[in-house]
Amino acid sequence: MSADTPEPGRRTVVVTGASAGLGYHAAEQLAAQGHRVVLATRNPDRGGAAERSIRKHVDDADLVHLHLDLADLGSVREAASELPGLGPVHALLNNAGVVGSARPQRTAQGFELQVGTNHLGHFAWTALALPALDQDTGRVVHLGSIAHRFATLDRTDPLAVGRYEGHRQYSRSKLAVMLFGFELAQRLGDAGSRIRSVVAHPGLALDAAAPPRPDVAPTRSEPAWMRAGSGWVAQGKDAGAWPLVHAAVGDGVRSGEYWGPGGPLQFAGSPTLVPARPRAHDRTVAARLWTASERVTGVTFALDALG
Structure with a gap:
């Protein structure tokens, strides 16, 4: 695949986790809009299956593969x-x-895998990838979640080292992602950078309610009650990808914004600006999380060099 500069109006977007679920649908939608999509995936076989599926639905899709395992900082x-x-x-x-x-x-x-992948892996990836972003139009989109509403981070131990409470850990990891995304927006602005940091979430998005893509594995099975309610309270992962795609390439998107579905409880609907819980904007916790994340990953942000 050529690495030439895309045509005017076209953009190059790197999608992590592009082989299934939200990432796959975001990649397909971006390709359908004419953008070059870098499929950043951990499993080459699943990445290849995603590429073949996209090409079935998008003529002349411009796709590039990149091996990325966010659970391994060496791969990052x-x-x-x-x-x-x-x-x-x-x-x-x-x-x-x-x-x-x-x-x-x-x-x-x-x-711990959820914090290590969802937050720390992307934290390190973003720090290392920022210099490659277009310094005038670049964007970093972070995948938030309504699950952040049910999480808190310990101010003295924001990474919850040594603690594990099952699915609560997922909620914590998503709160960490959002704290990082909003804090990055603040720090980029303070450094005079034009790169935008935006957080977006998919609402309650289900594989079962999305158009069938038989070559692409679902991210996980869903309980029967979720599938039963998908017509009125949830949406497919294709629709769940809309806020992510808008945050990545849509017009009028500003740094520090939070995009999600506009329906009741932010479960479903067209992309719109939505509120996050105040805890996701706590700059004291965000600063401590940032410091702890730099310490354990060994990666630092050279933001002053981006201005």
Whole structure:
């Protein structure tokens, strides 16, 4: 695939976790709009299946593969080193994520898997990838969640080292993602950078309610009660991807904004600006989370060099 600069109006968007679920549908929608899409995936076979599926639905899709395992900081560094070879990158759509099980799992560096992938992996990826972003039009889109409403972070231990409480850990990881996204917007602005940091969430989005893509594996099975209610309280993951795509390439998007579905409880609907809980904007917690994240990943942000 050519790494030449896209035509005017077209953008290059790197989508993490593009092989399934929200990431897949976001990648397909971006390709349908004529953008070049970098499919940043952990599993080459699933990445290849996603590419074939997109090409079935989008003529002349411009797709590039990038191997990226967010649960391994070595892979994160290697993937970031390849970005300059793709030409100007206009957006990082940080979508990939995992939901844990009853027993804790670990990343390659020993972090709890959900925090290690959803937050720390993307934290390091963003820091290392920022220099490759177009400095005038670049965007970083962070995948938030309505689950942040049910989470808090300990001000003295924002990464919850040594603690594991099943699905509560997922909510914490998503609150961390949002704190990071809003804090990055503040710090980019303070540094005089024109790069935008935006948070978006999909609402209550289900694989079962999305158009069938038989070549692409669902991200996870959904309970029967969710599938039964998908017609009135939820939406497909294709619709759930709309706020992400809008945040990445839509007009009128400003740094520090939060986009999500406009329906009741933000479960479904067209993309619109939505409120986040105040805890997602707590700059004291965000600063401590930032410091802790830099310490454990060994990655720092050189924001002054971007201005």
